[in-house]
Amino acid sequence: MSLPGEDDFDAAADSFRRELLVHCYRMLGSFDEAEDLVQETMLRAWRARERFDPARASLRTWLYRIATNACLTALEGRARRALPSQLYAASEDPETPLVPDLEVPWLQPLPARHLLGSSADPQERSAELNGVRLALVAALQVLPPRQRAVLVLRDVLQFSAVEVAHQLSSTVAGVNSALQRARATIAHLRPEPEMVVEPDDPTERSVVQRYVEAFEAADVAALVALLSADVELEMPPVPLWYRGRADYGRFMNRVFAMRGDGWRMVATSANGQPALAAYCPDGGDRLALHTLQVLTVTRYEVSRNVVFADPTMLEAFGLAPVLVR
Missing domain, CATH: 1.10.1740.10 (RNA polymerase sigma factor, region 2, helix turn helix motif)
Structure with missing residues (x-):
């Protein structure tokens, strides 16, 4: 141009x-x-x-x-941005105090309005959405910044090695070497299961809808039935996460015991993934915005749920702070 x-x-x-x-x-x-x-x-x-x-x-x-x-x-x-699972061992105690650590620069989600819409070229849209999945963005932060830049420019944005060398004031040989190292690191981290469904896939929509129904009914057994065996639940800025259906279920029992039932889930999207704004009972006929849950759906199951609770971050999604029943 x-x-x-x-x-x-x-x-x-x-x-x-x-x-x-x-x-x-x-x-x-x-x-x-x-x-x-x-x-x-x-x-x-x-x-x-x-x-x-x-x-x-x-x-x-x-x-x-x-x-x-x-x-x-x-x-x-700068310290790299991360998710709890990248910094700490999984917790096995569902009663661990939920104390946020605001000193850690936590990874943030990306609102859907900044991504290509359904009217865009399908291949371009799929490439962009797959290039911003939370697990991939988290894995990118592990790379040294220049390797990160090379990997994004070459593999995600498809710039040529000559173009990237010029952009980074480097050489083609330097770019290719950095790309090789970056690819090896990302492959080792395995940021996403191989069977993640494509965005807007009917299977994904079905799983998410059943998840919403189970959550709004406070039906922990039905919720757990939708999870993969090694599901991960993370809650930045709380430096705490759980792995596996059993611990996920025990934690959800705690949530409903603390906050009661009658929750409402509002569907949205983040990072090219299904997301749910969770509203909890707040007295009378009011429901208060509680968290944003970003789901990873693999085959017929939820394999990861990253729950964001930072109020400033929630504002970026334009979510109503309060709903009325």
């Missing part, structure tokens, strides 16, 4: 804002920081607009170079 003229620079650059946000999110593991970095990218691009040469690179490639390097600068000296 060539730049049509200085007066049109903002419009031309702004057309890439959404995908740059997704890129920065993959790099940082934080929706909040990704928004800030996109703003910084646009500012840097505006200041350097006279140096943009469409004969050397497309505007998209040039903007990705600015965004990636802004992310690398932001990541210098």
Whole structure:
């Protein structure tokens, strides 16, 4: 794409804002920081607009170079964002106090409105959704920042090795070496089970609907029946997680004992995955927003549930704070 003229620079650059946000999110593991970095990218691009040469690179490639390097600068000296299962051993005590650790930079989810919609090209949409699944984004944070950048630019965004070398002021040999190391690390981490269903798959919708029905009925037995044997339940910012149907069920018994029944679940989406906003009884006819549950569905089961409770993060999803029965 060539730049049509200085007066049109903002419009031309702004057309890439959404995908740059997704890129920065993959790099940082934080929706909040990704928004800030996109703003910084646009500012840097505006200041350097006279140096943009469409004969050397497309505007998209040039903007990705600015965004990636802004992310690398932001990541210098920072602790990586993570999920509880990456930092601690699984708990076997369903009565462990639920004390949040706000000192840990927890991984954040990505609201669906920033991803390609159902009207987009099916292959492009599938590639983008699969490239932001929570487990993959969490695994990316384990990589050194430059390896992370190379893997995302090459394998997710499909830039050529020559383009990535230019974006990172490196060499093709350096890019290929970093890519090989990054792929080996990701393969070892196995961020997703092989049988994760495709987004919007009828099987996924059926499992999620049955999960909603069981949860709203406070039917722990029915809920557990929908889980895989090695299901994982995580709850950032609480540094606590459980593995397996039995512990998941014991924890849910605790939740319903503490909060009562009469919950309502509102379907949404995060990271290309089904998500549920959970509203708990709050006295009278009110239901208060409690958490956002992001599900991973494999075959006919839920294999992971990452439950986010940070109020600031919940605001990013535009969820109503209160529902009336």
